[in-house]
Amino acid sequence: LEICSFSGYKIYPSRGRTFIRGDSRTFHFLNSKTESLFHQAKNPRKIAWTVVFRKMHRKGISEEVAKKRTRRAVKYNRAIVGTSWEAINARRNEKTEIRSAARAEAVKKAKEQRKNEAAKRKAERAKNPTADQKYSKQQARGAATKVQATSR
Amino acid sequence: MIQMKSRLNVIDNSGAIVAECIKVLKNAKWAEVGDEIVVSVKKARPISDKTSGSLSAAKIRKGDVRRALIVRTKKEIRRPDGRYVRFDDNACVLLNNQQQPLGSRILGLVSAELRFKNWVKVVSLAP
Numbered sequence: 001l002e003i004c005s006f007s008g009y010k011i012y013p014s015r016g017r018t019f020i021r022g023d024s025r026t027f028h029f030l031n032s033k034t035e036s037l038f039h040q041a042k043n044p045r046k047i048a049w050t051v052v053f054r055k056m057h058r059k060g061i062s063e064e065v066a067k068k069r070t071r072r073a074v075k076y077n078r079a080i081v082g083t084s085w086e087a088i089n090a091r092r093n094e095k096t097e098i099r100s101a102a103r104a105e106a107v108k109k110a111k112e113q114r115k116n117e118a119a120k121r122k123a124e125r126a127k128n129p130t131a132d133q134k135y136s137k138q139q140a141r142g143a144a145t146k147v148q149a150t151s152r
Numbered sequence: 153m154i155q156m157k158s159r160l161n162v163i164d165n166s167g168a169i170v171a172e173c174i175k176v177l178k179n180a181k182w183a184e185v186g187d188e189i190v191v192s193v194k195k196a197r198p199i200s201d202k203t204s205g206s207l208s209a210a211k212i213r214k215g216d217v218r219r220a221l222i223v224r225t226k227k228e229i230r231r232p233d234g235r236y237v238r239f240d241d242n243a244c245v246l247l248n249n250q251q252q253p254l255g256s257r258i259l260g261l262v263s264a265e266l267r268f269k270n271w272v273k274v275v276s277l278a279p
Contacts, residue, residue: 014234020224022240024261 006034006044008051153227154183159194160244163223164255167212168246170195171220183222185229186269191220191244212246218254220244221271223262237263245274253277
């Protein structure tokens, strides 16, 4: 399968002509059109439909070049200041039951603590009934003394 | 498509430069690559007694009538694969009456058809 020396098209068998010049250079032509243009000494780079021209002016190449360039984000295992990588990994790989159990425990603990505190406060209040009364700041200061007239 | 009065370049070193066909040696009007013709030498390289040693035995002069073999034609030849090939000029190689080339070297290309027409000697001389 040859390529036309002028236009760059493929020449299938039994098509076109071959020309051997005096200096022994061989030229293949697809048809009489290309052959004629060649002998008129036309420059294929200036003939708009030839492969040479299209390459030079970069026609129709954009379709081939636009491949999809996917950049894959690389995952890194990084430790954070405060917790080491193993701690993070352990946390991540905890099983859900363990986690929920831990959570339930924490909840229980918190509830208990709150209960205890409430009980404590109640006991304190029972001891000092007034100590815990809420006064506003103004009340604590006392009423402003009335200004008495000292002179007339 | 060489016929009577066609001029051909002689591309061997026999001394002739241009030959003119005077007879096509087959029962046809035209001769193609690989056909024999009778030529008359129209231009020959000047022969001097000093250089005679380097030439082949036969001295070709202008006006000699010899046989020749057509090796290149401007008219395209059809190859069995359907291709057509043509050269830039018409060329021949001089032969003697026993169909052997007169020159000892062939300068320039010859067509590949010669091989199929059994001109092996000529083909082997050509580059």
